[in-house]
Amino acid sequence: xxxxxxGVLSALNIPTSGEVHGxxxxxxxxxxxxxxxxxxxxxxxxxxxxxxxxxxxxIALEKTREAYASFRxxxxxxxxxxxxxxxxxLSDKREELGALVSLEMGKIKTEGIGEVQxxxxxxxxxxxxxxxxxxxxxxxxxxxxxxxxVPNPLGVVAxxxxxxxxxxxxxxxxxxxLAAGNATIWKPSPTTPLCSIAVxxxxxxxxxxxxxxxAVAGLVTGGKDVGEALVxxxxxxxxxxxxxxxxxxxxGQAVASRFGKVILELGGNNASIVMPDADxxxxxxxxxxxxxxxxxxxxTSTRRLFLHRDIATGFLEKLRKLYMSIKPGDPLAADTLLGxxxxxxxxxxxxxxxxxxxxxxxxVLCGGKKFNEAPFxxxxxxxxxxxxxxxxxxxxxxxxTETFAPILNAAxxxxxxxxxxxxxxxxxxxxxxxxxESPKAEVVATSQGLSSSLWxxxxxxxxxxxxxxxxxxxIVNVNAGTSGAEIGASFGGNKSTGWGRxxxxxxxxxxxxxxxxxxxxxxxxxxxxxxxFSL
Ligand code: UN1
Numbered sequence: 001x002x003x004x005x006x007g008v009l010s011a012l013n014i015p016t017s018g019e020v021h022g023x024x025x026x027x028x029x030x031x032x033x034x035x036x037x038x039x040x041x042x043x044x045x046x047x048x049x050x051x052x053x054x055x056x057x058x059i060a061l062e063k064t065r066e067a068y069a070s071f072r073x074x075x076x077x078x079x080x081x082x083x084x085x086x087x088x089x090l091s092d093k094r095e096e097l098g099a100l101v102s103l104e105m106g107k108i109k110t111e112g113i114g115e116v117q118x119x120x121x122x123x124x125x126x127x128x129x130x131x132x133x134x135x136x137x138x139x140x141x142x143x144x145x146x147x148x149x150v151p152n153p154l155g156v157v158a159x160x161x162x163x164x165x166x167x168x169x170x171x172x173x174x175x176x177x178l179a180a181g182n183a184t185i186w187k188p189s190p191t192t193p194l195c196s197i198a199v200x201x202x203x204x205x206x207x208x209x210x211x212x213x214x215a216v217a218g219l220v221t222g223g224k225d226v227g228e229a230l231v232x233x234x235x236x237x238x239x240x241x242x243x244x245x246x247x248x249x250x251x252g253q254a255v256a257s258r259f260g261k262v263i264l265e266l267g268g269n270n271a272s273i274v275m276p277d278a279d280x281x282x283x284x285x286x287x288x289x290x291x292x293x294x295x296x297x298x299x300t301s302t303r304r305l306f307l308h309r310d311i312a313t314g315f316l317e318k319l320r321k322l323y324m325s326i327k328p329g330d331p332l333a334a335d336t337l338l339g340x341x342x343x344x345x346x347x348x349x350x351x352x353x354x355x356x357x358x359x360x361x362x363x364v365l366c367g368g369k370k371f372n373e374a375p376f377x378x379x380x381x382x383x384x385x386x387x388x389x390x391x392x393x394x395x396x397x398x399x400x401t402e403t404f405a406p407i408l409n410a411a412x413x414x415x416x417x418x419x420x421x422x423x424x425x426x427x428x429x430x431x432x433x434x435x436x437e438s439p440k441a442e443v444v445a446t447s448q449g450l451s452s453s454l455w456x457x458x459x460x461x462x463x464x465x466x467x468x469x470x471x472x473x474x475i476v477n478v479n480a481g482t483s484g485a486e487i488g489a490s491f492g493g494n495k496s497t498g499w500g501r502x503x504x505x506x507x508x509x510x511x512x513x514x515x516x517x518x519x520x521x522x523x524x525x526x527x528x529x530x531x532x533f534s535l
Contacts, residue, residue, distance in 0.1 A: 288319060
């Protein structure tokens with residue numbers, strides 16, 4: 001292992017030789033298939049992870065269920081105290097974990113650390129929430145009666161997370177689940193097992209110190225079989241899945257068929273709209289970060305850019321200059337802004353989209369090529385790309401299909417209504433079966449309706465944008481890019497992004513079961529609606 005990698009792993013006590021256990025249910029184990037964690041920057045194998053065998057997955061589920069049976073009785077503010085300790089433990093390892101995210105996922109250091117910060121933030125949020133997960137008292141129509149709406153824990157929550165946010169998205173789910181009194185079982189992306197092992201180790205220490213079962217926050221690394229076991233288990237009332245629309249559809253249907261609950265976060269084909277009155281000194285860097293940040297691999301990344309005719313040429317020229325000046329580099333180096341794509345499959349999706357752009361004679365303003373020279377040829381480095389397709393028919397594949405890569409397609413509009421129509425014109429569900437069935441579908445998210453942003457200083461535009469005829473996405477920003485949401489608001493999208501909500505706002509309400517409880521304090525037993533049933 002290179003010293004670059006071994007330094008990052010050692011700082012988190014991950015073995016730098018031999019095999020690493022990828023299952024935790026109170027004990028570390030793993031006797032299933034070996035999964036390799038590959039560094040996107042250098043191509044080196046960072047670790048060989050022993051994943052969960054089918055039997056180990058079953059045992060881990062069983063242990064998680066048992067852990068839930070005791071954990072649910074811990075008063076919510078006590079659960080908050082556990083989260084406060086998890087928060088502190090994460091914060092103590094913020095830099096180290098951030099570096100591991102950069103090493104294994106490939107995002108740049110400031111974003112790797114930012115992701116750990118997001119986990120810390122949601123822990124803070126959930127500590128407060130642990131004293132505020134209130135039900136309510138409803139007025140009864142019957143004398144001497146009260147009706148309570150009571151939240152109780154749900155049970156085991158399975159969290160299936162994606163490669164692009166290997167720490168934060170689990171954090172959102174863990175923090176709300178734990179505050180609500182649930183136990184979680186985590187199946188991370190098969191390509192980022194080390195991030196999940198490091199996070200689980202940190203949480204396990206806290207649970208141990210508090211004499212709580214480790215399976216309150218269990219981990220099962222593995223592939224499709226492990227995911228299917230969790231999704232199909234009748235002992236898992238809630239499955240929270242982040243990933244492609246293709247797999248999301250399968251998960252959603254499987255969980256619904258057994259009347260389980262599901263939260264889906266399936267990416268987004270997000271747009272930014274720039275009006276002529278916008279403050280360009282904000283809009284240009286905002287679109288730049290939205291489209292190139294994380295090498296275009298956020299669910300919230302800007303993929304479509306709609307420019308008002310009056311400013312389009314100048315805007316594209318300035319944006320192109322920024323694109324041309326960004327340098328690839330080791331994501332662990334402090335001054336790098338462009339890291340690699342996560343894996344080879346992602347690069348081939350980039351290549352495929354560039355080919356498609358060429359075949360439809362789109363104007364490619366910059367990018368369109370991989371970095372083939374050393375040292376970048378060892379990793380998955382691509383040039384961020386701006387293209388202007390000839391067609392502005394949003395049903396055209398180039399607009400209606402989201403490519404999970406740093407490719408930004410631009411179009412020119414004349415009035416805001418048109419741009420909003422384009423923003424909303426992405427299909428409710430993807431109809432392109434060739435995309436959905438492609439083996440690359442894992443990295444071709446086709447989901448629609450997650451994030452959107454409008455750049456303007458005119459309050460009338462803002463009114464339109466936020467109102468009933470405005471953006472139909474789950475995230476509707478003004479003078480702020482499509483990506484980089486804070487944890488305080490609920491996070492999620494509409495249409496084929498899945499409608500679920502995670503993180504802040506009212507998202508916690510999905511992690512509990514609600515009971516309506518009528519209590520009769522009186523000496524009479526009147527029936528509701530005045531029904532008379534006496535002999
Ligand atoms: C994701 O890409 O799955 O809003 C999550 C953002 C981040 C989370 C993205 N806070 O870009």
